[in-house]
Amino acid sequence: MKSNLRKTFTYSVFILALGALAACQPTETGKQEEAVATAAPAAPNTAVKRAAPEFFVIPEDMARKRVWICEDGVSDIFHVKHDCPILVQCKGKGSFRNLVLPRAIEEYGRYNCQECSKELDIIFDRDAVREIGG
Missing domain, CATH: 1.20.5 (Single alpha-helices involved in coiled-coils or other helix-helix interfaces)
Known part of the structure; x- marks a missing residue:
């Protein structure tokens, strides 16, 4: 048994x-x-990493603005919305960082996202008319 x-x-x-x-x-x-x-092809904004911007002017009122970036070795844009569809594509491919706008441009060489921060195009526009603060 x-x-x-x-x-x-x-x-x-x-x-x-x-x-x-x-x-x-x-x-x-x-x-x-x-x-x-x-x-699957990469999103058009993240397909090829561009050189860091040579020219940018950040207005004083935006100097403390926080933005999101994806550290995946390919992306070269920053986002003002944490739920931007392009930023969400980073999930699983890289890490997310939230930092001030000047640092995103100066240290990470990022451009503004055309999906969630198109209004910030003026930062990179050499020909834009800007007011001189006094």
Whole structure:
């Protein structure tokens, strides 16, 4: 009786171990999804990292404005909205940073996002008319 019980227990443990091993193996659909994800083209704003901006003027009232950036080695834009669709694409590809606008431009060489911060184009416009504060 003990012999049969021991054999049954041994077979049960063996079957459970095989089941656990099979559950840990990646499925074919997972491989296909990974292939599709890597083959998908990058967003147009993050496809090629541009050189840091050579010219920019940050008005005093924007000097303390905080912006979001994606540190993924490819992105070269900053965002004023944390839920910007382009910034959300960074999830899983890089890390997010929230910093002041001057630092985003000076130290990270970022440009404004055309989706969530188009109104900040004036920062990089050489020909813009600016008021001289006094």
